[in-house]
Amino acid sequence: MSGKVYPIPGGLHPPEHKTESNAKAIIVAPLSAHYVVPLRQHIGQPARALVKAGDSVLKGQMIGAPEGRISAAVHAPTSGRVVAVEARPVAHPSGLPDQCVVIEADGKDTAADMQPIAWRDLPPGELHQRLVNMGLAGQGGAVFPSHVKLATGGTPIETLILNGAECEPWITCDDRLMRERATEIMQGAEIMRHALGAKRILVGIEDNKPEAAQAMQSACEQLKLAAEVTAVPTRYPSGGAKQLTQLLTGLETPSGKISTDIGIQVFNVATAYALQRAVELGEPMLTRVVTITGHVAGPCNIEARLGTPIDELIRLAGGDLAETSGHVIGGPMMGFDLDDTASPLVKSVNCIIAKNQELFPPHPPAMPCIRCGQCALVCPAVLQPFELYWHAKSKNFAKARAYKLFDCIECGCCSHVCPSHIPLVDFYRFAKSEIAADDRAKLAAEGARQRHEFQLLRQEREKKEKAERLGKKASERLDTGAVAADDPEAERKKAILEAAIERARQAKEAVHAKNTESLTPDQQHQIDEIEARRQAAPQDSEQQA
């Protein structure tokens, strides 16, 4: 059943820790008493709140509308009353709170009207317009709004890749979803293929999930799809979009581009599942499957509504065991520390790992880099991580950029193997953010400079125009004899007007000569020389100067 697998650079195989959570079927979380739904659960602009405290909402009702092109809607996970729209702690690396709609469930779970989409009748390239308000965002981790990815734009899409690699240790939510709901996933994939106008579907699954691969293969056969399920070697980070693309097609996505540019679109299997529900049932993205594992009593996968407080999910998994030292959101290679377990489940959260000292021992202190090159051997981007570290540490950002810092995908392989225990990726994140801040500051300064120069230019032009206007008006009045000879006031007015003309003339000259006031004799001498040369030079060279 397996298609051809192409070699990719780098990668490694950390302890998998999949068996802790992949044996049990997905548990459906019961209704919670309240839900906290962040307006920003995706890459791009946060959604605009459509409700305020006191409003009643129905399950599936849009409570946040997409704002701008790259944005996604958010929906009420159940029926109830909005208690607040306020900043709450969320699962984000920054640890900063974010705007959330807090909903108190009424327990009835009354659903809003949901209409399936007749997708087969829609020509490719139009389905995405029907999905704008469905709140779909990639569930693999990047949470890019899916309707944007389904709008084919310019480049035709030849191949749709379904990402079921799930290469990070501990995480098994995609594994379980593929085992249990392969048909729905492949239906979703077929809708995607239709929307993109793609010719074929490739499914990539790491070979440590034979059951999932088998289920997906059966679903393809059952649905008679032009799809190929391929087992790829279990080697992190096979699930990176560019990595899986190369594994399955042999094509290398150019630096700074996305796979779309080479006619390939990549979606996570869970996103295909969510899309299937959105199209076939008319249900916006309300739930996701999340792995709760690590140092908990009963590691498992839970299908929970978005907005469910994470501590409730941990309780469903039997709760934290004694001496739990914290929680990781995402996998151990690329995840981040969760600050507050009251934070809600959001579209990007595929895994919650309870940590303890044994499973996640503290990192030993860093030693000097000995340039052993272990990092370069595992780097999937074929970078020289120790050189990047060297330049990032010495804040030599131009060099770091020249050594292709921005091709780093922050997969963590280099830090993982470093015998000196140097937190290499932290240095790259630091350098990247410093460079980005620097670039923003440069852009801002350039903008300010241009505005300032334009302002000066405009002021001078206006002054000049005004002076010319006044001067012209005054001389007109003099010429037409508007000032009568016998007028006792005439002499005085004429004097005033002449003075005005004189002032205008002076102002006109002053416009050019502002920076030539109070010169030293030396400078004046230089200017005189330049003026002399300029007089001597031909006319058109003056134009160029």
Add this chain to the structure above:
Amino acid sequence: MIGSPFILKEHTSVRFTMIKVMAALVPGTLAYAWYFGPGIWISLVWCSLLGIGFEAVALVIRGRPLQPALTDGSVLLTAWLLALSIPTLAPWWLYMTGMFFAVVVAKHLYGGLGQNLFNPAMVGYAALIISFPVFMTQWAAPTTLANIVPNLSDAFDLVFVGGSITPDAYTSATVLDSLKTATRGGHTVLDAFAQPIHGLIAGKGMELVAIMYLFGGLFMISNRLITWHIPVAFLAAIALTAGVLQGLDPAHHAGPLFHMMAGGSMLGAFFIATDPVTACTTPRGKLIFAGLAGFLTVIIRTFGGYPDGVAFSILILNTAAPFIDAFSQPRVFGHAKGVK
């Protein structure tokens, strides 16, 4: 800071890396002790003690904590490599001078572990061969050739007290020395090879030590401590250069196999040139670096004033390593070929 990755590879540390390299040196060292007597243990222990002492002093002067640096194993590896590179049974101060240059000058004056431009053991070696050339030619003779084989207590006396035995009784020239003497004196390679010090391919005893270094090196490659690039390029360049010279004038030039097995070729190929701090790090850079070092090794042996050229060729190429690296960067994922 995000903090990920949260998991680090197990059994991975600078110390463990150094220990594995030292483990790879064990077969060669055992063979050395077997063929040349137990003197090597005296110089090995003495160099190690000196190394730790000098490193501790250097750390104190630099105001750095002693603990991680002293126990990372790097200074022991330097001591081991220097002890294998210079004659055993030399006076104690010779080792002291060598270790001083290796640890204090080459390592800590440049900023300590990871900062040194030159391979510390080779700096120590070079300082000694320039300053004390006579002592550096008095290599312990293979036990089968020596009139007297000093035992451990004799060796201790020779190093620290200066025993009553004359060096002629237990030392001999190396094959590279005898080759140089013969060809300089108008004799042919075959005359040199007729000397008793010559074994099957190169130096008696030394050729077997070299094979043990080769095994140790293969262990390091299979353990991913080093890649194949440097040893292969180094030995290939030695073979090629020696082959060309022999082809031009077979009477006065030894062949590829001799040069690969004689002197410090094997030790240099697997343990010295591969020092990651001072060598090139890109795949292409490693090939260029080691290729040029191998070429220079034979050129220095053949036309230079010193019998062996491994140390000097590697030290010379150390200076070029950053430059070679800068111009041999591999193609980064997603970047077109040849575009900077």
